[in-house]
Amino acid sequence: MAAARRMLRWVVAAAAAVAAALALDNGLARTPPMGWLHWERFLCGTDCAAEPRRCVSEQLFVEMADRMAADGWRDAGYEFVCIDDCWMAPTRDEQGRLRADPKRFPSGIRALADYVHSKGLKLGIYSDVGKKTCAGFPGSYDHYDLDAQTFASWGVDLLKFDGCNSDSLDLLAEGYRRMSLALNRTGRSIVYSCEWPFYLRPVQQLVIGNFGLSWDQSVTQMAMWAIMAAPLFMSNDLRHISPEAKRLLQNKEVIAINQDPLGKQGYQIAKPAGTDRNDDHHFNLPQPKPWVCFLLGRTRTFSCGSGPCSGRAYAVAVLNHQEIGGPQNFTFSLTFLGNGLACNPACSIRQVLPASRDWGVYSWISSLSVEVNPTGTVLLKVLPL
Ligand SMILES: *[C@@H]1O[C@H](CO)[C@@H](O)[C@H](O)[C@H]1NC(C)=O
Numbered sequence: 001m002a003a004a005r006r007m008l009r010w011v012v013a014a015a016a017a018v019a020a021a022l023a024l025d026n027g028l029a030r031t032p033p034m035g036w037l038h039w040e041r042f043l044c045g046t047d048c049a050a051e052p053r054r055c056v057s058e059q060l061f062v063e064m065a066d067r068m069a070a071d072g073w074r075d076a077g078y079e080f081v082c083i084d085d086c087w088m089a090p091t092r093d094e095q096g097r098l099r100a101d102p103k104r105f106p107s108g109i110r111a112l113a114d115y116v117h118s119k120g121l122k123l124g125i126y127s128d129v130g131k132k133t134c135a136g137f138p139g140s141y142d143h144y145d146l147d148a149q150t151f152a153s154w155g156v157d158l159l160k161f162d163g164c165n166s167d168s169l170d171l172l173a174e175g176y177r178r179m180s181l182a183l184n185r186t187g188r189s190i191v192y193s194c195e196w197p198f199y200l201r202p203v204q205q206l207v208i209g210n211f212g213l214s215w216d217q218s219v220t221q222m223a224m225w226a227i228m229a230a231p232l233f234m235s236n237d238l239r240h241i242s243p244e245a246k247r248l249l250q251n252k253e254v255i256a257i258n259q260d261p262l263g264k265q266g267y268q269i270a271k272p273a274g275t276d277r278n279d280d281h282h283f284n285l286p287q288p289k290p291w292v293c294f295l296l297g298r299t300r301t302f303s304c305g306s307g308p309c310s311g312r313a314y315a316v317a318v319l320n321h322q323e324i325g326g327p328q329n330f331t332f333s334l335t336f337l338g339n340g341l342a343c344n345p346a347c348s349i350r351q352v353l354p355a356s357r358d359w360g361v362y363s364w365i366s367s368l369s370v371e372v373n374p375t376g377t378v379l380l381k382v383l384p385l
């Protein structure tokens with residue numbers, strides 16, 4: 001199940017990326033940003049003659065913005081339309097500025113930003129801390145201020161800053177810092193999405209709605225991203241997406257867990273017997289042993305809505321790592337939550353994924369039995385009574 005393991009590594013990368021982005025206290029990205037990014041689905045398609053609907057072009061972003069506004073994505077919270085690598089012309093202009101490929105972006109990025117804004121959405125763009133981007137286009141090295149000013153003048157709202165092609169780790173770290181300051185100096189609010197120090201595994205997009213994931217794996221990705229408070233960036237084709245994938249990605253209860261104002265990341269609270277020491281507060285997953293059923297309980301507190309919170313509510317995800325066989329029952333005591341206080345004297349439990357369902361009232365001595373499909377996840381909310 002390499003795909004799912006990769007996915008879990010992305011959780012870690014994504015969560016750390018958002019923590020880095022939060023470091024500058026300018027009021028941006030207080031909850032995980034949500035949007036759409038072209039990379040994982042459309043990669044570096046530059047041949048618009050051969051593949052007009054799949055190449056990285058202004059048409060692609062215009063069509064995605066249209067779908068985001070018309071099909072409920074924007075209203076569900078997905079507000080950024082993000083360009084990834086391969087948007088640029090192969091060289092800078094005479095003034096040394098980055099420019100979009102004139103064939104694929106004939107109207108330019110400024111016009112695209114205006115269009116995206118007219119739909120009530122925001123535009124994200126991509127650059128790289130090194131001399132070249134990962135795909136070999138001009139990087140921002142030695143041009144941090146100029147590029148930040150160029151992006152601000154175009155009306156860009158988010159920068160994904162990649163980490164390829166730096167000569168040394170020091171230059172890389174310094175470059176990330178300098179771009180952060182350069183963005184700040186533009187005076188424009190631009191969310192800064194750092195890939196560093198995870199630039200070797202920049203993939204952190206939701207791939208639900210594409211070809212690679214089964215339904216259970218899709219549920220797992222959505223549940224894990226939610227509980228990890230990871231950025232929700234989809235990379236799929238919103239012009240062709242199944243109703244099931246759309247419902248999952250637009251599930252209000254799941255998004256509310258992801259966007260919880262406390263912004264706490266989930267952590268692993270229970271491990272299968274026979275794995276190593278307890279490293280709850282790190283995100284190292286146990287060594288994969290395909291024949292073992294893993295119980296991964298993840299929990300985090302979230303607020304109780306607008307009123308004062310009488311106790312802590314929790315989200316709990318139970319993930320079945322096993323790929324083969326049928327559904328497995330995992331049974332655990334509720335005392336693991338909040339040092340036994342979460343359900344003391346009682347709590348109500350609601351299943352959010354794979355389908356919403358009220359489980360009723362449980363007391364603190366109850367045990368919970370959760371049936372989970374192979375590679376699937378059951379996501380629960382535990383609400384104090
Ligand atoms: C720039 O940084 C300062 C200090 O952190 C912050 O108060 C301000 O809001 C930032 N400006 C922008 C545009 O990000």
Ligand SMILES: *[C@@H]1O[C@H](CO)[C@@H](O)[C@H](O)[C@H]1NC(C)=O
Pocket residue numbers: 327328329369371
């Ligand atoms: C799991 O437990 C429930 C309730 O005890 C039971 O109805 C169900 O058949 C069990 N499923 C499996 C796969 O054992």
